[in-house]
Amino acid sequence: MYSFRNDYSEGAHPDILKAMVETNLEQTIGYGEDRFCLEAAELIKKKIGRNDVDIHLIPGGTQTNLIAISAFLRPHEAVIAPLTGHVEVHETGAIEATGHKIITKVGTEGKLTPIDVQEAMDFHTDEHMVKPRLVYISNATEVGSIYNKSELTALSTFCRDHNLLLFMDGARLGSALTSSQNDLTLGDIAGLVDAFYIGGTKNGAFIGEALVICNESLKEDFRFHIKQKGALLAKGRLLGVQFRELFRDDLFFELARHANAMAAKMQDALCEIGCPLLLHSPSNQIFPIMPNDLIGKLAETYSFEIQKRVDADHSMIRLVTSWATKEHAVDEFIDDLKKLW
Amino acid sequence: MYSFRNDYSEGAHPDILKAMVETNLEQTIGYGEDRFCLEAAELIKKKIGRNDVDIHLIPGGTQTNLIAISAFLRPHEAVIAPLTGHVEVHETGAIEATGHKIITKVGTEGKLTPIDVQEAMDFHTDEHMVKPRLVYISNATEVGSIYNKSELTALSTFCRDHNLLLFMDGARLGSALTSSQNDLTLGDIAGLVDAFYIGGTKNGAFIGEALVICNESLKEDFRFHIKQKGALLAKGRLLGVQFRELFRDDLFFELARHANAMAAKMQDALCEIGCPLLLHSPSNQIFPIMPNDLIGKLAETYSFEIQKRVDADHSMIRLVTSWATKEHAVDEFIDDLKKLW
Amino acid sequence: MYSFRNDYSEGAHPDILKAMVETNLEQTIGYGEDRFCLEAAELIKKKIGRNDVDIHLIPGGTQTNLIAISAFLRPHEAVIAPLTGHVEVHETGAIEATGHKIITKVGTEGKLTPIDVQEAMDFHTDEHMVKPRLVYISNATEVGSIYNKSELTALSTFCRDHNLLLFMDGARLGSALTSSQNDLTLGDIAGLVDAFYIGGTKNGAFIGEALVICNESLKEDFRFHIKQKGALLAKGRLLGVQFRELFRDDLFFELARHANAMAAKMQDALCEIGCPLLLHSPSNQIFPIMPNDLIGKLAETYSFEIQKRVDADHSMIRLVTSWATKEHAVDEFIDDLKKLW
Amino acid sequence: MYSFRNDYSEGAHPDILKAMVETNLEQTIGYGEDRFCLEAAELIKKKIGRNDVDIHLIPGGTQTNLIAISAFLRPHEAVIAPLTGHVEVHETGAIEATGHKIITKVGTEGKLTPIDVQEAMDFHTDEHMVKPRLVYISNATEVGSIYNKSELTALSTFCRDHNLLLFMDGARLGSALTSSQNDLTLGDIAGLVDAFYIGGTKNGAFIGEALVICNESLKEDFRFHIKQKGALLAKGRLLGVQFRELFRDDLFFELARHANAMAAKMQDALCEIGCPLLLHSPSNQIFPIMPNDLIGKLAETYSFEIQKRVDADHSMIRLVTSWATKEHAVDEFIDDLKKLW
Numbered sequence A, B, C, D: 001m002y003s004f005r006n007d008y009s010e011g012a013h014p015d016i017l018k019a020m021v022e023t024n025l026e027q028t029i030g031y032g033e034d035r036f037c038l039e040a041a042e043l044i045k046k047k048i049g050r051n052d053v054d055i056h057l058i059p060g061g062t063q064t065n066l067i068a069i070s071a072f073l074r075p076h077e078a079v080i081a082p083l084t085g086h087v088e089v090h091e092t093g094a095i096e097a098t099g100h101k102i103i104t105k106v107g108t109e110g111k112l113t114p115i116d117v118q119e120a121m122d123f124h125t126d127e128h129m130v131k132p133r134l135v136y137i138s139n140a141t142e143v144g145s146i147y148n149k150s151e152l153t154a155l156s157t158f159c160r161d162h163n164l165l166l167f168m169d170g171a172r173l174g175s176a177l178t179s180s181q182n183d184l185t186l187g188d189i190a191g192l193v194d195a196f197y198i199g200g201t202k203n204g205a206f207i208g209e210a211l212v213i214c215n216e217s218l219k220e221d222f223r224f225h226i227k228q229k230g231a232l233l234a235k236g237r238l239l240g241v242q243f244r245e246l247f248r249d250d251l252f253f254e255l256a257r258h259a260n261a262m263a264a265k266m267q268d269a270l271c272e273i274g275c276p277l278l279l280h281s282p283s284n285q286i287f288p289i290m291p292n293d294l295i296g297k298l299a300e301t302y303s304f305e306i307q308k309r310v311d312a313d314h315s316m317i318r319l320v321t322s323w324a325t326k327e328h329a330v331d332e333f334i335d336d337l338k339k340l341w
Helices: A014-023 A033-048 A061-073 A116-121 A149-161 A174-176 A185-191 A221-228 A238-250 A251-274 A292-300 A326-338 B014-025 B035-049 B061-072 B114-123 B149-161 B173-177 B186-192 B222-229 B237-248 B253-272 B292-298 B325-341 C014-023 C035-048 C061-071 C114-123 C149-161 C173-177 C185-192 C221-227 C237-248 C250-273 C292-298 C325-339 D014-023 D035-048 D060-070 D114-123 D148-160 D175-179 D186-192 D223-227 D235-250 D251-271 D290-296 D326-339
Strands: A054-058 A077-082 A101-107 A131-138 A166-169 A196-200 A209-213 A289-291 A305-309 A315-322 B056-060 B075-083 B104-105 B131-138 B165-169 B195-199 B211-214 B289-291 B305-311 B313-322 C052-058 C077-082 C102-105 C131-138 C165-169 C195-199 C209-214 C289-291 C303-309 C314-320 D054-058 D077-082 D102-106 D131-138 D166-171 D193-199 D211-213 D289-290 D305-309 D312-321
Touching: A014 A238, A014 B014, A014 B075, A014 B114, A014 D305, A033 A054, A033 A209, A033 A238, A033 C077, A054 A061, A054 A221, A061 A131, A061 A166, A061 A196, A061 A209, A061 A221, A061 D235, A077 A116, A101 A116, A116 A131, A116 A149, A116 D186, A131 A149, A131 D211, A149 A166, A149 A185, A149 B035, A166 A209, A174 A196, A174 A251, A185 A196, A221 B305, A238 A251, A251 A315, A251 A326, A289 A292, A292 A326, A326 D186, A326 D251, B014 B237, B035 B056, B035 B211, B035 B237, B056 B061, B056 B222, B061 B165, B061 B195, B061 B211, B061 B222, B075 D102, B104 B114, B114 B131, B114 B149, B114 C114, B131 B149, B131 B253, B149 B186, B173 B195, B186 B195, B186 C314, B195 C185, B237 B253, B253 B313, B253 B325, B289 B292, B292 B325, B305 C314, C014 C237, C014 D014, C035 C052, C035 C209, C035 C237, C052 C061, C052 C221, C052 C237, C061 C131, C061 C165, C061 C173, C061 C209, C061 C221, C077 D014, C102 C114, C114 C131, C131 C149, C131 D326, C149 C165, C149 C185, C165 D060, C173 C195, C173 C250, C185 C195, C237 C250, C237 D326, C250 C314, C250 C325, C289 C292, C292 C314, C292 C325, D035 D054, D035 D186, D035 D211, D035 D235, D054 D060, D054 D223, D060 D131, D060 D193, D060 D211, D060 D223, D102 D114, D114 D131, D114 D148, D131 D148, D175 D193, D235 D251, D251 D312, D251 D326, D289 D290, D290 D312
Parallel strands: A077 A101, A077 A131, A131 A166, A166 A196, B075 B104, B075 B131, B131 B165, B165 B195, C077 C102, C077 C131, C131 C165, C165 C195, D077 D102, D077 D131, D131 D166, D166 D193
Antiparallel strands: A054 A209, A196 A209, A289 A315, A305 A315, B056 B211, B195 B211, B289 B313, B305 B313, C052 C209, C195 C209, C289 C314, C303 C314, D054 D211, D193 D211, D289 D312, D305 D312
């Protein structure tokens, strides 16, 4: 049974494990102020091409979202997010648990446009309603799409013109940035958003997301918030060693490129046989719509998520690839699929 | 520069790292439902000697405290804690951030007695004040002391008689249970408290605390709370593999025993030279009171925390040992100390 | 300029003011335990026909919603509400500020059906999402419609079958219960929901909502929650005296009947001239859709809310009547409308 | 049975009731934007002697505390309060329920000095602890003492030098400002604190506290916070009419002066007979320490609070006077006391 269920089915990339082993007995101070964390932050800043950003390494994505958003907002301020946004759908109300409403817009292919945000602004007119203040987007999105430079620039300009913060959930940023359709760099993103994070968990690390705070006014006292939410690891080095390895050379991008290539191979095959897709995905998640009996047969050999019923006979599934996806497994899947189609 | 600063200066015990390497490429499902987490939970239950407890593996201690306490309490209910309790002093208001007041009592050597709790109850008389509902204790405490069976039994009986929950922070439970003065077993604790946790971070793991919920009424929906607070790791296996290794045989206890032995050796030497101590510690933290100039000289070779000024010429420092503390470093420290005294 | 802007434009009904004057210098104990509050609670219980409900008098509606909902739910539990629900739209995120997500369903004419609730349940499958636990409805709704007995019974049965609490916002319950289309009694409601409130502010009182808790399991310690949210008035008598007056005889219902009659008169006239309506309202709020220039002319003499643009030339306005609405003002409005139409 | 239990035993001053009756049927807009609220705000600003402060009328004291404090602080910031402070003792954890820790200092006679605040600052050294940010004081305090100009100036200077906000709970500010020992004006206070409130509930109003925000940076969006916490009354006029009456001429001060005079008369008599006091109170609350059997006899004719046991035979009681306290009742109490002593 091979799993295409998600991009966190395996442990960490061997180079990362090796670095963990090699540094294991070195004594460091705790709570993310060790030399590994500092070096990782420097390496990330270098890739971004800016020294004036703050980097914080945080164990997980939901945690990063809830810490950043609750640190950035005053009590009456709200988040605008796409209906498919992770904060809205799959975080057990983590944002609301910190006191903030999420205003949702349907969006397009998991993405928000200035028009969506404008509508949310128009609806919220006075102190009887929350005040929209932060726009949450994911790149890649939860349905596999990515923002191109022109889309992100438009959103960024709109947000700055309307005193809105722009926050990018980058749990799958590696996949977005190495997509064949991508025209954004880390530096571009840092210039266009107020804060974003670079996802490690879904791109080769055991755990860890690197939050990048670009907006000067959001930086103050940020470590207090990490600690208060229980995310300041005593052995912060665990995050530092991993991100140092991912960004020492190009490992982070190489791993994502592999995941994308594996997904593209599967998607090409699906297109070839005429299987409909939710959208033509440029990243490491693809969403084919298949007959239920075919899904049943595939499920005997492969593990994946059934996302939703489309009609009486068809459902949409999710296939996810990762840095660890083996090409021969992809090839076998394609063979099996073609036989069963 | 050798560090006695804390018990999280190094990475993980080599056996744990080895297990991480060996299991690394096995595909598992996410979020703590993988076979490693399940096996770890079974092993822990076996050590406790009970099957009717729930085990949840959570990355860190502050996180475990805030998740458990906020899950267990209704909005108007409060925690009773010793003035030195970790939740009161060193969690950046994490408990209050979930909405709950902490009522503090001075206690004795970091511990609470039924009399302390009774006083807190007596003071809170009606709906104009919070309702005390959960008694928080640490074992070992933040000042190195431990609860013996008779103390814990007295507290447990009092809590049950007064409809109070008893919660034990076990960040250093390994050290407590392997102390020469200990007469409690894991099974005893599970029978006396409503919930407690077994600290991995400070006893050989990279990260991880194993929360044990003993009280049936506190179990329902607990995973929702872990997820909402951002503590449900996608690669939950990271916790499972570590705790499986710690509890497969007796590694957890062996590591703690070593830490205690190293601390005892240092404490014996301190007593021998007549250095005053905050208390005669039975665990892996010791708190000698020393002349400031001696402290300054020791600090040239050793790293440790200066806890507080005692008078114009003396301060209290904290020396902490761990599973990784090298005996020769302890011996050298003792030699140096004797020379400088 | 006569105002049809809302049902809280004037002070309190003269009988209430008179009672306030008469009882003014009597000394009472504070915080809602005075004899007026106790008598008011008894009178309300008598009207409901049950002694086994708890009555709490709370200053305002948003406050009642947030206190009750946050007291009833555990941290991971969520509210299901119609998209037009007051808690969703007009409370500045008050519910989220207590930590709980609101799941919205479009509903029908401001009302929820079991099908809506079932859909919300179906979508929330596991601990990665909030757990739907409380169904929030308003009667009368924010768009003027009311629940009939069969609708409320269906919803109540569904909720009980699915372990959901049913909570009714009764800010305009007087108008609903005295509507010509109503077939529910206070007793019926108490039998069908877990908690509801009887709105005083919008039906003749200066301030005050009477929360009725019917479900035994929700009663414990409720006054703690009122106090914690700042709603336990030192001079609780202010609420007691008012509700005693409203429920001593039938004043509460008489006032609501008058408001409904005035609204019906306006609505009949609107129908007569062929003015379209959002819905044929059975209560004291009506929502005609009118040409913008007509609205502009009416606005020279009458005050009312413009709710939203319908198309380039038309908008929907809201006309609200109350216990204090003068019939001659309604007549003049109708005359003016007919002239301008 | 005459009550000296508190200063909210009666309704509102007759002039206030009269104003409520006279303005009752005037139509106004809702939510505190009516002409009465605006006029009240102007009158208060005039008494303060400044136009650059924001005035918000809020129903109750606990509510004002929790709204202001949660609006002013970021999530990791904490309050410093005296151990006897209302927010610490008698608000059912209202401040913690908004997420903020209260750091307590014993203080002196219910008051804080710069030394107390400095100690709290010294203890909180880094991001593992909350960040002290707002100093909460009450004037008059909960034990009847008041701040003089030099004390308040010292505290204010310290706070400004240390980036701390200074907030004054003025539930009994009338009594403080009209005390024979007072040398502060409303204008002085506005110049020394960042925000304070003028208590109406305990000085002649039915409900209502007038929050005065002096610090420009705390003003933005404040009405959102009032609404979110459920304190924006639909019939905001209820507060406006009352405060307009209290501050139209000098009613607010006259009422407080009467309360103080009545308390002073009782206190003088207590001193005369040699009854010990908690402190010589300059305000409307006095705290005599009496033999238990005497207390028992007094309690047959008078209602008051027994605050705490002092020793086996003595307890401390609290006697409170108000605008409504009748002088002949005070005289009778003194007579009875002298007979029983």
